[in-house]
Amino acid sequence: MNKTSPVAVNTKSMTFRRSKTRISDKIIPILLGLCALLSVFTTIGIVYTLLQESVIFFKEVPVWSFLTGTTWSPILPPKEFGVLPLLGGTLLITGIAILFAVPIGLACAIYLNEYAPARVRGVVKPVLEVLAGVPTIVYGYFALETVTPFLQKIFPNMGIFNALSAGIVVGIMVLPMISSLSEDAMRAVPKSLRHGAYALGATRFEVALKIVLPAALSGVVSSFVLAFSRAIGETMIVTVAAGATPQLTLNPLESIQTMTSYIVQVSMGDVPRGTIEYGTIFAVGLTLFVITFLLNILAQWVARRFREEY
């Protein structure tokens, strides 16, 4: 009889395991949920620290004069805290990067999607992915040691530190982002639309421009916005190659300073807490955070709102 009782033994061990697993099934979701909540705490932490120190800063420097002042001179007297030169420097770099990366990235996406044979595609895509994985400090070196000397042959009076070189290299950095996200969006356009256009006698360019691009427009535009946001937050390339001269200029051959490279510059010295220099890190950081945050939200909104469903 006893030999046929494994069933009973089994149920016994099962009930034992049940009670054990029931505890784990109660505790584990809570632990996992805490991991997920950590991301929320991170966001709260970012917003809280930026705001808290910025509030102290804005007690000494009125928000209005911070946002509209055209001189940034935080260390040398007369101290002035107008963020516009830093913002202008950032936008100059970003503008050059976008002018460089948008046409080339889009052309790249169209080529890979409509023209390239599968074999070429199989080589080019991984190469672009490598480009996306290069650390930004390496790009900084490239800007300073290769791109700037090359550009100095074209513009002999250009200094070592200039916006153009840094802007182009930031453009190279965001290029893979635009090409790969745009290509994904174009790839998602149904083949039947393409075949219909070909059947009507369209050329590949006409298919790309009049059929695929409009259908994939939301994804393509959102890739531009994301690249824009990435370029604004880029730090090491501009710190190494664009100089540290906060000035409002549209001349790409001049040295400028961006919001990010200012933050790096000031934090390299040991800034005592509670000083106004320490406050500038957070005020400029808050400005940077708000801009990139709004752009990221915009990119997500564009991708969702204008998506063509097939």
Added chain:
Amino acid sequence: MEQLNLGDSKGINRRRRSDQTLHIIFLACTSIGILALMALIVTIVTDGIFRLSPDLFTNYPSRIADKAGLKSPIVGTIYLLLLMAPLSFILGVGAAIFLEEYAGRSRWVRLIQLNISTLAGVPSIIYGILGLAIFVRGMNLGRSLLSGVLTMTLLVLPIIIVAAQEALRAVPKNRRDASYALGATKWQTVSSAVLPSAIPGIMTGVILALSRAIGETAPLIMIGALTYVAFLPENLLDSFTVMPIQIFNWISRPSEAFHELAASGIILLLIMLFIMNIIAVWIRNKYSKNI
């Protein structure tokens, strides 16, 4: 009829020509990216290759270029990697499992999801400011290895969570159904049926995220990873430096010799990233067929 055909063939010729011209333009644009990568590699290798020597591994950073090495930065980068890996793996995969397997689709979950994708787009220097305010000053951890590890973990978490979620989503539903049918509980199903087949994908994502982290410079400058460290960190509260920071320090010096050192440091950094990427791709290819 004749005229119409003629007109059409003229039109089609013009359109074909413009199609071919644009083909060439698109190809040229695509090759710019590839040329840039080649130029970058050629520059760095020609500048730095003759500075590559065992001294680079055994010497500490120095003010004299010929004596300068990368010992403390290399060790710092490896420590950072080894400490970050388990922490970011556990927290990231935990969050991904919660969101994919437990949470359902309520409004709160969508908000957490939106929050994670937004965090992935926050500039890395902002994480540096967060680390400076919370870990270095707030918790009084100082400019230590621990501050660096915690800051960088927060930085890579969104990337790891998204990658792990994709890996979990790729596990076929019938594995879960089969597990439930055998009487397994939720956690047994997740841990014994879902995770094993998702783990290669998760590992690939984690390694790629970590390889991004060890190339990061700005956040660690913010929390004050020192550039002149002539000792190896012995505990979590010691100060430290990492390879990108030492490279940045060398680039910032006017002397050409230090730029060559920077290039040789970049070669080492790129080799390290290359190996990590090879491992990630290898894991992906080896296990992707088995699911």
